[in-house]
Amino acid sequence: MPSQAYSSSQKALHWILFVLVVGLYGLTYGGDFFPRGDPNRGAVWWLHISFGLLLAALLIVRVALRFVRGAPELPASMSVIEKRVARAGHLALYGLLIIIPILGILLTWFRGDALTFFGLFTIPDPFQPDRPTAGFIRELHGLAANGILILAGLHALAALWHYFVRKDDVLQRMLPERSTTTI
Structure with a gap:
């Protein structure tokens, strides 16, 4: 029998991934505050790549947990079409969360850069730099990033809407549990 709420680990990963997506989007424009050639501009991209790799790793854990623990059933009050739209929306979010880091990794490599994770390890680029390919991948990466923001907003x-209009438990299933203890 499916649970009526997501597990604490699923909830934590949901919100951590949300913060990472928003933060990575912000870092995309953070480099624009510095002129080309400024080391701070490179540091912003270094952070963007590192946090993008962190997102990819946490996403693997999130998907694994989803397979192991599943997801709560949608409310019986939802129509079949509403349930299908909800499932399609979740699938699209997962799809974008998967494709964006893959495109980011390929973009980094086709630009001729190595991947580094907060300076802890580096994965050298396996490809020869290719500006036209990198440019095409950058466009796809940007479109997918814009798409995930739109989809996350929806x-x-x-x-x-479920919380204020339908007054069902859809939102509460992903919110942290309230502590009943006092200090």
């Missing part, structure tokens, strides 16, 4: 609006 996802949030749907959750708020």
Whole structure:
């Protein structure tokens, strides 16, 4: 029998991934505050790549947990079409969360750069630099990033609609549990 709420680890990963997506989007424009050639501009991209790799690693854990623990059933009050739209939306979010880091990795390599994870390890580029290919991948990466922000916004609006209009438990299933203990 499916649970009525996501596990604490699933909830934590949901919100951590949300913060990472928003933060990575912000870092994309953070480099624009510095002129080309400024080491700070490179540091912003280094952070973007490192946090992008962190997102990819946490996403693997999130997907594994989803397979192991599943997801709560949608409310019986939802129509078949609403349930299909909800499932399609989740699938699209997962798809974008998977494709964006893959495109980011390929972009980094086709630009001729190595992948580094906060300076802890480096994965050298396996490809020869290819500016036209890198440019094409950059466009796809940007489109997918814009797409995930739009889809995440619709996802949030749907959750708020469930909370304020439908008055069901869809939003509460992903919120942290309230502590009943006092200090």
